[in-house]
Amino acid sequence: MNSLNSPHLEYVELMLERTLDNKVLARILFEKLFTILPKQLDDLFDALIENEISKANQIIHDIQGVVGNCGLINLEYYAQKIDTYLSIENLKDAQNNFRILQNQSKVLLDCEKEILATLKTL
DSSP: OOTTTOHHHHHHHHHHHHTTTOHHHHHHHHHHHHHHHHHHHHHHHHHHHTTOHHHHHHHHHHHHHHHHHTTOHHHHHHHHHHHHHHHTTOHHHHHHHHHHHHHHHHHHHTTHHHHHHHHHHO
16 A cells, blocks of 8 residues: 555554554544544543543543544654653643644544545455
8 A cells, every 4th residue: 555645545454553553443443543543532522621620531541542443643643642641631722732633633534434445445
């Protein structure tokens, strides 16, 4: 696969590497991710806006698990940064990194149809 020509292929490659080339498992994990991640991001946004650090902490841990299980290291990196900032109650930097995580997640979520179609045809 050439992920340079088709950005969604990079996500497929990462997931297939993570699942030891198990296409069925990769598809199931992506389907779960596409269902769960948008709600988690919305909930995290609300918790950060409302200064609910403990709730935000719980949500970011869930996000870390979801994206980590999928091998999405770019998303996991920003989730970890948010977690670090929340642990020291630095809400401003947590919110700044949330914006980056949200934008990176949008890139992934916008590729949903292409990712699932690619896994179906492999």
